[in-house]
């Protein structure tokens with residue numbers, strides 16, 4: 226099964242992609258994570274991308290498409306993947322279609338997480354991540370069970386993204402509406418779009434997605 230999780234910044238794409246990854250044995254492919262890793266590694270592309278990401282703008286289609294094309298060809302993607310944060314433009318969506326056709330693959334579904342704008346700002350403002358294993362948390366909605374300690378790996382170091390501030394978030398949201406939201410129509414017309422209520426609690430959103438996916442498998 227090959228999936229896309231689509232939604233505005235802070236909608237819960239990463240959170241749900243990780244849950245699906247664990248439940249169905251698919252590989253999560255987050256372009257945001259890949260670009261941040263490239264920035265940490267100090268590669269030329271990574272450093273260029275970091276500047277753009279810190280402003281909340283979109284990295285160029287060419288760069289992102291090349292990264293995804295390379296990743297999807299890896300053997301661990303054979304049994305299926307979940308794209309999280311890609312595609313973000315119509316050009317990226319068209320490139321993905323071409324890439325999948327070339328590899329005799331197809332998209333099973335595009336899961337849209339529907340979340341109100343005010344909730345997005347709240348989610349992003351409280352977001353933090355375990356520095357060791359990347360598990361995502363939230364100051365109010367998903368605290369570690371033991372304060373200051375990661376549920377998954379026991380790590381005690383956490384990070385907040387530099388682009389998760391109120392000003393940049395508005396720019397990211399605007400870019401979403403301008404460049405990414407047309408993908409909803411694109412995938413609706415391909416009969417791939419499955420919209421779920423992203424305002425529900427994390428576990429309830431996960432349940433709704435699992436329901437959608439089991440109906441796909443018939």
Ligand code: ADP
Pocket residue numbers: 232233234235236237238239240241348349351352353361362363364366367423424425426427428430
């Ligand atoms: P995205 O990948 O779409 O940017 P994340 O999965 O990182 O979003 O979620 C953004 C923040 O909101 C995180 O801190 C996460 O813990 C929290 N979150 C995710 N889903 C929900 C939900 N259904 N209800 C409340 N908070 C959520």
Ligand code: ADP
Pocket residue numbers: 233234235238256257258260277278279281282283284285286289309310311312313317397
């Ligand atoms: P969010 O959690 O806000 O959805 P991501 O981690 O997916 O954020 O992405 C963070 C940043 O990385 C984006 O604001 C953008 O600058 C860059 N980025 C990630 N994926 C893409 C993409 N498919 N196309 C262009 N830029 C991207």
Ligand code: ZN
Pocket residue numbers: 355356357358359360375376377378379380
């Ligand atoms: Zn951890």
